Amino acid sequence: MANCNSIQTWGMKTMVLCAVMVCVVLGGCAVRAQDDASRWTLSKDSEAIVPDAKLREQIFRALDAAEHSGNDPRISHFQVRAATVIEKDGQEHIVLGGNTEYDVPEAIHGETSVLNHVTALFGPDATRHLVRFIAYYGHQCGGGGSCGDCRDYQIAATDYEHLLVACGQASDHTVHVSRFMDQVVCEKNFPDVDASKIPLDAAELSRLVKSAQGAELGGVTLFTSERHSGAAGLSFSGRIYRAAGADDAAFHYRYPIGGLLQQAATERDYLMRAIMVAGEVGKWPVLNYRDRQYGYEASSFNRHDGKAPIVLVLTDGQGHYRVTTFEAALPHAFSTADFVPGAVEKFLKAHEASSAQ
Numbered sequence: 001m002a003n004c005n006s007i008q009t010w011g012m013k014t015m016v017l018c019a020v021m022v023c024v025v026l027g028g029c030a031v032r033a034q035d036d037a038s039r040w041t042l043s044k045d046s047e048a049i050v051p052d053a054k055l056r057e058q059i060f061r062a063l064d065a066a067e068h069s070g071n072d073p074r075i076s077h078f079q080v081r082a083a084t085v086i087e088k089d090g091q092e093h094i095v096l097g098g099n100t101e102y103d104v105p106e107a108i109h110g111e112t113s114v115l116n117h118v119t120a121l122f123g124p125d126a127t128r129h130l131v132r133f134i135a136y137y138g139h140q141c142g143g144g145g146s147c148g149d150c151r152d153y154q155i156a157a158t159d160y161e162h163l164l165v166a167c168g169q170a171s172d173h174t175v176h177v178s179r180f181m182d183q184v185v186c187e188k189n190f191p192d193v194d195a196s197k198i199p200l201d202a203a204e205l206s207r208l209v210k211s212a213q214g215a216e217l218g219g220v221t222l223f224t225s226e227r228h229s230g231a232a233g234l235s236f237s238g239r240i241y242r243a244a245g246a247d248d249a250a251f252h253y254r255y256p257i258g259g260l261l262q263q264a265a266t267e268r269d270y271l272m273r274a275i276m277v278a279g280e281v282g283k284w285p286v287l288n289y290r291d292r293q294y295g296y297e298a299s300s301f302n303r304h305d306g307k308a309p310i311v312l313v314l315t316d317g318q319g320h321y322r323v324t325t326f327e328a329a330l331p332h333a334f335s336t337a338d339f340v341p342g343a344v345e346k347f348l349k350a351h352e353a354s355s356a357q
Helices: 002-007 027-039 053-066 110-122 124-130 148-157 202-216 256-266 289-304 341-355
Strands: 081-088 091-098 100-102 106-108 133-138 164-169 174-179 230-235 240-244 272-278 311-315 321-325
Touching: 053 081, 053 091, 053 133, 053 164, 053 174, 081 110, 081 124, 091 110, 110 124, 110 133, 110 148, 124 148, 148 289, 202 230, 202 240, 202 272, 202 311, 230 256, 240 256, 256 272, 256 289, 272 289, 289 341
Parallel strands: 133 164, 272 311
Antiparallel strands: 081 091, 081 133, 100 106, 164 174, 230 240, 230 272, 311 321
Protein backbone atom coordinates (compact mmCIF):
# COMPACT_ATOMS: atom_id res chain seq x y z
CA MET A 1 0.00 0.00 0.00
CA ALA A 2 3.02 2.34 0.07
CA ASN A 3 2.16 3.71 -3.35
CA CYS A 4 -1.31 4.62 -2.15
CA ASN A 5 -0.29 6.49 1.00
CA SER A 6 0.13 9.82 -0.79
CA ILE A 7 -2.92 9.52 -3.05
CA GLN A 8 -5.64 9.12 -0.45
CA THR A 9 -5.16 12.46 1.30
CA TRP A 10 -7.94 14.76 0.03
CA GLY A 11 -11.13 14.81 2.00
CA MET A 12 -12.97 16.82 4.61
CA LYS A 13 -16.54 15.70 5.45
CA THR A 14 -20.25 15.81 4.51
CA MET A 15 -22.76 13.01 4.95
CA VAL A 16 -24.32 11.28 7.87
CA LEU A 17 -22.56 10.73 11.15
CA CYS A 18 -20.15 12.42 13.79
CA ALA A 19 -18.45 14.99 16.25
CA VAL A 20 -19.07 17.15 19.27
CA MET A 21 -17.12 16.79 22.43
CA VAL A 22 -13.56 16.39 23.61
CA CYS A 23 -12.56 14.71 26.87
CA VAL A 24 -9.16 13.90 28.28
CA VAL A 25 -9.80 11.56 31.19
CA LEU A 26 -7.14 11.56 33.87
CA GLY A 27 -6.79 10.72 37.56
CA GLY A 28 -9.76 9.26 39.41
CA CYS A 29 -11.94 9.29 36.30
CA ALA A 30 -9.44 7.07 34.52
CA VAL A 31 -9.31 4.68 37.49
CA ARG A 32 -13.10 4.33 37.44
CA ALA A 33 -13.03 3.52 33.72
CA GLN A 34 -10.35 0.89 34.30
CA ASP A 35 -12.45 -0.75 37.01
CA ASP A 36 -15.50 -0.85 34.70
CA ALA A 37 -13.50 -2.25 31.78
CA SER A 38 -13.61 -5.79 33.18
CA ARG A 39 -17.21 -6.09 31.93
CA TRP A 40 -16.00 -6.25 28.29
CA THR A 41 -14.75 -9.40 26.54
CA LEU A 42 -13.25 -9.81 23.09
CA SER A 43 -15.12 -11.92 20.58
CA LYS A 44 -13.28 -15.12 19.64
CA ASP A 45 -12.34 -13.89 16.17
CA SER A 46 -10.91 -10.68 17.68
CA GLU A 47 -8.52 -12.27 20.15
CA ALA A 48 -5.80 -12.91 17.58
CA ILE A 49 -6.06 -9.35 16.28
CA VAL A 50 -5.41 -7.89 19.75
CA PRO A 51 -2.98 -10.21 21.56
CA ASP A 52 -1.55 -7.35 23.66
CA ALA A 53 -3.27 -7.31 27.08
CA LYS A 54 -2.49 -3.62 27.62
CA LEU A 55 -4.04 -2.66 24.29
CA ARG A 56 -7.14 -4.71 25.14
CA GLU A 57 -7.54 -2.80 28.39
CA GLN A 58 -7.17 0.50 26.55
CA ILE A 59 -9.91 -0.50 24.10
CA PHE A 60 -12.21 -1.50 26.98
CA ARG A 61 -11.55 1.78 28.80
CA ALA A 62 -12.24 3.73 25.62
CA LEU A 63 -15.57 1.95 25.19
CA ASP A 64 -16.63 2.80 28.73
CA ALA A 65 -15.82 6.43 28.06
CA ALA A 66 -17.49 6.40 24.62
CA GLU A 67 -20.77 5.29 26.20
CA HIS A 68 -21.05 8.78 27.66
CA SER A 69 -19.78 10.77 24.68
CA GLY A 70 -22.01 13.61 23.56
CA ASN A 71 -23.53 13.64 20.07
CA ASP A 72 -26.48 15.08 18.16
CA PRO A 73 -27.94 12.78 15.46
CA ARG A 74 -31.09 14.87 15.11
CA ILE A 75 -31.82 13.70 11.54
CA SER A 76 -30.90 10.02 11.35
CA HIS A 77 -31.24 9.29 15.10
CA PHE A 78 -28.26 6.98 14.56
CA GLN A 79 -25.79 7.54 17.39
CA VAL A 80 -22.06 7.24 16.76
CA ARG A 81 -20.13 7.39 20.02
CA ALA A 82 -16.40 6.89 19.65
CA ALA A 83 -13.16 7.12 21.63
CA THR A 84 -9.49 6.27 21.55
CA VAL A 85 -6.64 6.16 24.05
CA ILE A 86 -3.44 8.12 23.50
CA GLU A 87 -0.32 7.16 25.43
CA LYS A 88 2.01 10.16 25.51
CA ASP A 89 4.89 11.02 27.86
CA GLY A 90 4.06 8.06 30.10
CA GLN A 91 0.40 9.02 30.55
CA GLU A 92 -2.75 7.62 28.98
CA HIS A 93 -5.44 9.99 27.74
CA ILE A 94 -8.94 9.07 26.60
CA VAL A 95 -10.24 11.26 23.78
CA LEU A 96 -13.93 11.23 22.81
CA GLY A 97 -15.96 12.02 19.70
CA GLY A 98 -19.54 11.78 18.52
CA ASN A 99 -21.62 12.53 15.46
CA THR A 100 -23.40 15.85 14.99
CA GLU A 101 -25.99 16.30 12.24
CA TYR A 102 -27.45 19.52 10.90
CA ASP A 103 -29.56 21.06 8.17
CA VAL A 104 -29.98 19.36 4.76
CA PRO A 105 -28.55 16.81 5.95
CA GLU A 106 -24.93 17.52 6.80
CA ALA A 107 -22.84 15.89 9.51
CA ILE A 108 -19.56 15.76 11.38
CA HIS A 109 -18.69 12.10 11.73
CA GLY A 110 -17.48 10.16 14.76
CA GLU A 111 -14.17 9.05 13.26
CA THR A 112 -13.16 12.52 12.15
CA SER A 113 -14.40 13.94 15.44
CA VAL A 114 -12.06 11.74 17.48
CA LEU A 115 -9.08 12.34 15.22
CA ASN A 116 -9.64 16.11 15.12
CA HIS A 117 -9.76 16.15 18.90
CA VAL A 118 -6.51 14.19 19.16
CA THR A 119 -4.87 16.66 16.77
CA ALA A 120 -6.21 19.66 18.70
CA LEU A 121 -4.94 18.25 22.01
CA PHE A 122 -1.65 16.61 21.02
CA GLY A 123 -0.82 17.67 17.46
CA PRO A 124 -0.87 15.93 14.06
CA ASP A 125 2.22 13.83 14.76
CA ALA A 126 0.43 12.19 17.69
CA THR A 127 -2.58 11.48 15.47
CA ARG A 128 -0.31 9.89 12.87
CA HIS A 129 1.74 7.76 15.26
CA LEU A 130 -0.12 7.29 18.55
CA VAL A 131 -3.70 6.49 17.51
CA ARG A 132 -3.72 2.69 17.51
CA PHE A 133 -7.48 2.19 17.41
CA ILE A 134 -10.88 3.87 17.26
CA ALA A 135 -13.54 2.29 19.46
CA TYR A 136 -17.29 2.65 18.89
CA TYR A 137 -19.96 2.05 21.50
CA GLY A 138 -23.31 0.75 20.31
CA HIS A 139 -26.18 -1.56 21.19
CA GLN A 140 -25.36 -3.86 18.27
CA CYS A 141 -22.29 -4.18 16.02
CA GLY A 142 -23.07 -4.47 12.34
CA GLY A 143 -20.80 -5.35 9.42
CA GLY A 144 -20.48 -1.83 8.00
CA GLY A 145 -17.29 0.21 7.99
CA SER A 146 -16.65 3.92 7.81
CA CYS A 147 -18.24 6.04 5.09
CA GLY A 148 -16.00 6.82 2.13
CA ASP A 149 -15.03 10.29 3.31
CA CYS A 150 -14.09 9.02 6.78
CA ARG A 151 -11.86 6.44 5.10
CA ASP A 152 -10.10 9.22 3.18
CA TYR A 153 -9.57 11.12 6.41
CA GLN A 154 -8.26 8.16 8.40
CA ILE A 155 -5.86 7.30 5.56
CA ALA A 156 -4.62 10.88 5.56
CA ALA A 157 -4.37 11.38 9.33
CA THR A 158 -3.31 8.05 10.88
CA ASP A 159 -0.94 5.13 10.52
CA TYR A 160 -3.88 3.46 8.82
CA GLU A 161 -2.00 0.31 7.83
CA HIS A 162 -1.89 -0.61 11.54
CA LEU A 163 -5.11 1.05 12.70
CA LEU A 164 -7.68 -1.12 14.48
CA VAL A 165 -11.44 -0.64 14.57
CA ALA A 166 -13.26 -1.83 17.70
CA CYS A 167 -16.99 -2.03 18.26
CA GLY A 168 -18.31 -2.60 21.76
CA GLN A 169 -21.69 -4.34 21.64
CA ALA A 170 -23.61 -3.20 24.70
CA SER A 171 -26.26 -5.92 24.29
CA ASP A 172 -23.80 -8.63 25.43
CA HIS A 173 -20.61 -6.63 26.19
CA THR A 174 -18.57 -8.33 23.50
CA VAL A 175 -15.98 -6.36 21.57
CA HIS A 176 -15.51 -7.00 17.85
CA VAL A 177 -12.17 -5.83 16.44
CA SER A 178 -11.14 -5.60 12.80
CA ARG A 179 -8.32 -4.01 10.82
CA PHE A 180 -8.98 -0.73 9.05
CA MET A 181 -7.06 -2.14 6.09
CA ASP A 182 -10.04 -4.45 5.50
CA GLN A 183 -11.84 -1.31 4.26
CA VAL A 184 -9.11 -0.26 1.81
CA VAL A 185 -8.64 -1.37 -1.83
CA CYS A 186 -5.95 0.47 -3.77
CA GLU A 187 -6.64 1.26 -7.43
CA LYS A 188 -3.57 -0.73 -8.46
CA ASN A 189 -5.37 -3.82 -7.19
CA PHE A 190 -8.38 -3.34 -9.48
CA PRO A 191 -8.26 -6.12 -12.08
CA ASP A 192 -6.66 -5.31 -15.44
CA VAL A 193 -9.25 -6.18 -18.10
CA ASP A 194 -9.02 -6.28 -21.89
CA ALA A 195 -11.45 -3.94 -23.65
CA SER A 196 -13.22 -6.90 -25.22
CA LYS A 197 -14.10 -8.27 -21.76
CA ILE A 198 -15.77 -5.08 -20.51
CA PRO A 199 -19.58 -5.50 -20.59
CA LEU A 200 -20.04 -2.61 -23.03
CA ASP A 201 -20.01 -2.69 -26.81
CA ALA A 202 -17.15 -0.98 -28.62
CA ALA A 203 -19.16 2.14 -29.42
CA GLU A 204 -20.35 2.58 -25.82
CA LEU A 205 -16.82 2.11 -24.48
CA SER A 206 -15.42 4.64 -26.95
CA ARG A 207 -18.10 7.20 -26.04
CA LEU A 208 -17.38 6.82 -22.34
CA VAL A 209 -13.62 7.16 -22.76
CA LYS A 210 -13.93 10.28 -24.91
CA SER A 211 -16.49 11.82 -22.57
CA ALA A 212 -14.38 11.16 -19.44
CA GLN A 213 -11.23 12.48 -21.13
CA GLY A 214 -13.12 15.56 -22.31
CA ALA A 215 -14.39 16.16 -18.78
CA GLU A 216 -10.84 15.90 -17.40
CA LEU A 217 -9.85 18.91 -19.50
CA GLY A 218 -12.25 21.06 -17.47
CA GLY A 219 -13.01 21.45 -13.79
CA VAL A 220 -11.10 23.61 -11.31
CA THR A 221 -7.51 22.68 -10.42
CA LEU A 222 -6.16 25.45 -8.19
CA PHE A 223 -5.01 22.91 -5.58
CA THR A 224 -5.39 19.54 -7.28
CA SER A 225 -3.51 19.72 -10.59
CA GLU A 226 -1.72 16.42 -9.92
CA ARG A 227 -4.85 14.68 -8.68
CA HIS A 228 -7.30 15.87 -11.31
CA SER A 229 -9.68 13.50 -13.09
CA GLY A 230 -12.85 13.43 -15.12
CA ALA A 231 -15.64 10.87 -15.10
CA ALA A 232 -18.44 9.86 -17.43
CA GLY A 233 -21.43 7.64 -16.73
CA LEU A 234 -23.73 5.69 -19.03
CA SER A 235 -27.26 5.18 -17.72
CA PHE A 236 -29.69 2.41 -18.62
CA SER A 237 -31.56 5.04 -20.61
CA GLY A 238 -28.54 5.29 -22.94
CA ARG A 239 -27.65 8.84 -21.88
CA ILE A 240 -24.12 9.89 -20.88
CA TYR A 241 -23.35 12.33 -18.06
CA ARG A 242 -19.94 13.67 -17.15
CA ALA A 243 -18.15 15.88 -14.64
CA ALA A 244 -14.65 16.96 -13.61
CA GLY A 245 -13.22 17.50 -10.17
CA ALA A 246 -13.35 21.04 -8.80
CA ASP A 247 -11.69 22.58 -5.74
CA ASP A 248 -12.28 25.86 -3.90
CA ALA A 249 -10.89 28.04 -1.13
CA ALA A 250 -13.19 26.46 1.47
CA PHE A 251 -11.68 23.03 0.70
CA HIS A 252 -15.09 21.60 -0.17
CA TYR A 253 -13.90 19.49 -3.08
CA ARG A 254 -16.49 18.44 -5.66
CA TYR A 255 -15.79 14.98 -6.95
CA PRO A 256 -16.30 13.89 -10.58
CA ILE A 257 -18.36 10.76 -9.95
CA GLY A 258 -20.57 12.59 -7.49
CA GLY A 259 -20.91 15.40 -10.02
CA LEU A 260 -22.06 13.23 -12.91
CA LEU A 261 -24.45 11.32 -10.67
CA GLN A 262 -25.99 14.60 -9.53
CA GLN A 263 -26.44 15.61 -13.17
CA ALA A 264 -28.17 12.30 -13.90
CA ALA A 265 -30.38 12.62 -10.83
CA THR A 266 -31.35 16.13 -11.90
CA GLU A 267 -32.69 14.55 -15.08
CA ARG A 268 -34.42 11.85 -12.99
CA ASP A 269 -32.08 9.24 -14.43
CA TYR A 270 -31.13 7.12 -11.41
CA LEU A 271 -29.93 3.77 -12.75
CA MET A 272 -26.42 3.71 -14.21
CA ARG A 273 -24.82 0.94 -16.25
CA ALA A 274 -21.18 2.00 -16.20
CA ILE A 275 -18.88 4.80 -15.02
CA MET A 276 -15.51 5.61 -16.60
CA VAL A 277 -12.78 7.61 -14.81
CA ALA A 278 -9.84 9.18 -16.66
CA GLY A 279 -6.86 11.22 -15.52
CA GLU A 280 -3.76 12.44 -17.27
CA VAL A 281 -2.94 10.36 -20.35
CA GLY A 282 -0.45 7.65 -19.47
CA LYS A 283 -1.35 7.64 -15.77
CA TRP A 284 -4.02 5.83 -13.78
CA PRO A 285 -6.55 8.11 -12.09
CA VAL A 286 -6.96 8.23 -8.32
CA LEU A 287 -10.37 7.29 -6.96
CA ASN A 288 -11.04 8.83 -3.56
CA TYR A 289 -13.17 6.86 -1.14
CA ARG A 290 -15.68 9.66 -0.87
CA ASP A 291 -16.29 9.41 -4.61
CA ARG A 292 -16.53 5.63 -4.26
CA GLN A 293 -19.25 6.23 -1.67
CA TYR A 294 -21.26 8.26 -4.19
CA GLY A 295 -20.92 5.44 -6.70
CA TYR A 296 -21.84 2.83 -4.11
CA GLU A 297 -25.01 4.74 -3.23
CA ALA A 298 -25.99 4.85 -6.91
CA SER A 299 -25.17 1.17 -7.37
CA SER A 300 -27.39 0.31 -4.42
CA PHE A 301 -30.29 1.71 -6.45
CA ASN A 302 -29.40 -0.80 -9.17
CA ARG A 303 -29.36 -3.67 -6.71
CA HIS A 304 -32.64 -2.58 -5.20
CA ASP A 305 -34.17 -2.45 -8.70
CA GLY A 306 -32.88 -5.93 -9.59
CA LYS A 307 -30.18 -4.69 -11.97
CA ALA A 308 -26.48 -5.51 -12.06
CA PRO A 309 -24.08 -3.30 -10.07
CA ILE A 310 -22.53 -0.35 -11.87
CA VAL A 311 -19.43 -1.32 -13.84
CA LEU A 312 -16.56 0.90 -12.69
CA VAL A 313 -13.81 1.39 -15.27
CA LEU A 314 -10.50 3.24 -14.94
CA THR A 315 -8.45 4.09 -18.02
CA ASP A 316 -4.90 5.33 -18.50
CA GLY A 317 -5.95 6.86 -21.82
CA GLN A 318 -3.72 4.47 -23.77
CA GLY A 319 -6.13 1.59 -24.29
CA HIS A 320 -5.58 -0.05 -20.90
CA TYR A 321 -8.40 -0.60 -18.41
CA ARG A 322 -8.97 -1.61 -14.82
CA VAL A 323 -12.49 -2.81 -14.09
CA THR A 324 -14.35 -3.46 -10.85
CA THR A 325 -17.56 -2.48 -9.06
CA PHE A 326 -18.19 0.05 -6.33
CA GLU A 327 -19.14 -2.86 -4.09
CA ALA A 328 -15.62 -4.27 -4.49
CA ALA A 329 -13.93 -0.84 -4.38
CA LEU A 330 -15.66 0.08 -1.10
CA PRO A 331 -15.81 -3.08 1.05
CA HIS A 332 -17.96 -3.12 4.19
CA ALA A 333 -19.90 -0.11 2.92
CA PHE A 334 -23.40 1.13 3.72
CA SER A 335 -26.00 3.10 1.79
CA THR A 336 -29.47 4.55 2.17
CA ALA A 337 -30.77 1.29 0.70
CA ASP A 338 -29.39 -0.42 3.82
CA PHE A 339 -30.75 2.14 6.29
CA VAL A 340 -34.15 2.93 4.77
CA PRO A 341 -34.94 0.33 2.08
CA GLY A 342 -38.64 1.20 2.16
CA ALA A 343 -37.93 4.82 1.37
CA VAL A 344 -35.63 3.86 -1.51
CA GLU A 345 -38.25 1.52 -2.94
CA LYS A 346 -40.91 4.21 -2.75
CA PHE A 347 -38.57 6.77 -4.32
CA LEU A 348 -37.55 4.56 -7.24
CA LYS A 349 -41.13 3.53 -7.89
CA ALA A 350 -42.18 7.17 -8.05
CA HIS A 351 -39.43 7.82 -10.61
CA GLU A 352 -39.44 4.54 -12.52
CA ALA A 353 -41.20 6.01 -15.56
CA SER A 354 -38.45 8.56 -16.14
CA SER A 355 -35.68 6.08 -15.33
CA ALA A 356 -36.98 3.65 -17.94
CA GLN A 357 -37.10 6.22 -20.77
